[in-house]
Amino acid sequence: MMIPTLLLAACTATSVEGFTLAPVSLRPVVISPEATTTSLYAKRKLSMKERRKQRAKKLPSATVDRGILNDLPAADKWEKTEASVGSKREDIPVPTNEVAEEDNAITDEETEETIAKASSLVQAQRKSVDCLTHVRKRVEESFPINEAAKSLAEKGYFVYDGFLSKSLDDEDAVFGDAMLSEMLSESSSMLENDQMQRDISRIADGEFVAPIVGGENYALCPRLTEYVVSMTRHMPPLLNKEYDVIGAGDLPKLDSAASMGSLRLYDRKTKLGTASFLANPEDADSDGSVSERPFGVVCGDYDGTENDTRRLTSILYLSSKQWDSTNGGGLTMETDGQKVEAIRDRIVLFRSDTCAYRQEPWVGSDDSGLDQASCAIVHFIQG
Numbered sequence: 001m002m003i004p005t006l007l008l009a010a011c012t013a014t015s016v017e018g019f020t021l022a023p024v025s026l027r028p029v030v031i032s033p034e035a036t037t038t039s040l041y042a043k044r045k046l047s048m049k050e051r052r053k054q055r056a057k058k059l060p061s062a063t064v065d066r067g068i069l070n071d072l073p074a075a076d077k078w079e080k081t082e083a084s085v086g087s088k089r090e091d092i093p094v095p096t097n098e099v100a101e102e103d104n105a106i107t108d109e110e111t112e113e114t115i116a117k118a119s120s121l122v123q124a125q126r127k128s129v130d131c132l133t134h135v136r137k138r139v140e141e142s143f144p145i146n147e148a149a150k151s152l153a154e155k156g157y158f159v160y161d162g163f164l165s166k167s168l169d170d171e172d173a174v175f176g177d178a179m180l181s182e183m184l185s186e187s188s189s190m191l192e193n194d195q196m197q198r199d200i201s202r203i204a205d206g207e208f209v210a211p212i213v214g215g216e217n218y219a220l221c222p223r224l225t226e227y228v229v230s231m232t233r234h235m236p237p238l239l240n241k242e243y244d245v246i247g248a249g250d251l252p253k254l255d256s257a258a259s260m261g262s263l264r265l266y267d268r269k270t271k272l273g274t275a276s277f278l279a280n281p282e283d284a285d286s287d288g289s290v291s292e293r294p295f296g297v298v299c300g301d302y303d304g305t306e307n308d309t310r311r312l313t314s315i316l317y318l319s320s321k322q323w324d325s326t327n328g329g330g331l332t333m334e335t336d337g338q339k340v341e342a343i344r345d346r347i348v349l350f351r352s353d354t355c356a357y358r359q360e361p362w363v364g365s366d367d368s369g370l371d372q373a374s375c376a377i378v379h380f381i382q383g
Contacts, residue, residue, distance in 0.1 A: 128226055134175055135230035138164055139238065148349060149242035152312070153251055157333055157350035157357075163316060165345050179223055180345055184318040186221040187265045187374035195220055196265060204278050205361055206271025212261035212376070221263070224376055228261035231314065231378050239312070240383070251351075252311045255383035260310065265374040266329065266362035293359060295334045298352035298379065310352040312380040317342045320369035327370055328363030342373060352379060 139145075143160065151158035165176035190196050196208035214225045236254035243251045299308040319329065319342050329342030334356035340348055342362070350357060364370045 124222075128222065130175070131179055131223055131226040132230045134164070134172070134179065135227055136234050137172070138176070139231070139234040142167065145238045145242055146245075149239055149246055149248065149251075152239075152349060152351060153243075153246060153248040155333075156335060156355035157338075157348065159340055159346065159348050161343065161346050163345055163347040176345070179227075180318060182223045183221075183227065183376060184320070184372075184374060186224055187263055187318060188372055190220055190263070191265055191267060191372075193220075196263070199264075204271070204274050206267050206269075206274060207362070208265045208267065208270075210263045210265075212263055224261075224263060227316070227376055228259065228378055232256065232259040232261075232380070235314075236380055236383065253383045254312060254380045258381055260379040260381065262377045262379075263374060264377060266364065266372060268362075268364040268366070268371040271362075293361070295332075295356045295358045297354065297356050308353075309381040310379040311382045313350055313352045314378045314380070315348045316376045316378075317344060317346045317373070318375055319344045319373035322367070322369050323364075323373060326363070327365065327373070328361055329373055329375075330360050332358045332360060334358070342375070 143163065148158040148160070164180055165173050167173045167176065190210055191208055196210040199205070199207040199209050212221060212224050212228050214229065218225050233256055236256040240253045243249075243253070298310055298313050315331070317329070319327070321344055323329075323342060323344060325341045327342070331340040331348060331350075332338070333340070333350075339360075340346070342360075362373055364373060
């Protein structure tokens with residue numbers, strides 16, 4: 001072959017023109033017949049270890065912050081932590097036994113809470129239906145509608161005791177009495193929560209008023225609202241029918257789809273506090289500082305009822321069981337001078353456009369249950 005001969009000649013030469021070569025130690029070279037020019041001059045392939053060393057020499061030196069490593073969670077603990085460098089990393093839940101048990105516990109709590117709310121809602125709805133039904137039954141089954149219609153036609157008013165609680169059925173009597181207590185409690189709660197307005201026309205009398213409108217305000221006084229709704233729905237049709245039976249043509253027919261409900265409350269503490277500013281010091285604690293009120297009708301002047309559709313007014317007294325004539329309140333009728341005391345569960349019906357009356361001032365006392373009293377008022381309008 002040509003290549004081995006040339007190599008041997010080059011190695012044995014001791015001088016070439018222009019160059020001086022150092023002696024070279026010759027070793028026999030065994031060249032495979034399959035060897036090519038390319039394979040003879042190819043570089044040896046570096047090992048993995050050698051390549052790593054070369055890369056380390058080229059890369060700049062770096063200092064590792066051990067604090068970053070210390071902040072990392074252990075390999076067997078998955079926690080929600082923030083990345084030490086850069087933006088926050090996402091919280092990725094890992095399905096471990098502890099997390100699964102916690103999720104199950106939360107689910108159980110949410111389920112129990114949902115069931116409790118649903119149960120409470122169902123109970124509230126049942127209570128509402130029971131109250132609406134109770135008032136309806138009292139109007140249709142117990143209230144003497146015939147006597148009421150005749151008295152309204154003859155005298156202009158009618159008084160009936162035990163409207164919600166007087167019953168031959170002990171269960172109904174207990175339910176009615178409990179409903180009265182709830183209505184009185186709602187009155188006090190509305191005053192405490194600033195849901196009532198001071199009656200400025202009687203600033204020294206310690207009286208407050210508020211409309212009963214339902215809707216968004218239903219939660220403020222559910223029992224009072226249900227009372228007004230049921231009275232509006234069931235009282236007018238029965239009275240209208242009796243008006244036709246007795247031939248009371250001058251009594252206007254009433255609307256069973258609309259009415260005006262309101263609440264009036266007396267607070268003795270407010271009255272005495274106001275009296276201390278308005279009255280003489282020696283009269284500050286006196287209950288006789290309230291002047292006598294004049295007679296009048298609900299609609300205003302006797303001849304000024306054209307724009308006022310109220311035709312019948314009912315007042316249900318919600319005072320405590322201990323309240324009696326010495327504690328004041330109630331009405332006085334102008335026609336016959338009849339005094340109607342503010343006895344618990346007493347209802348008074350009178351014509352809004354023609355029956356003149358005078359509301360007597362509340363007095364009460366410092367004894368428990370006698371420092372507050374209220375009444376639920378329903379104005380039935382002309383149909």
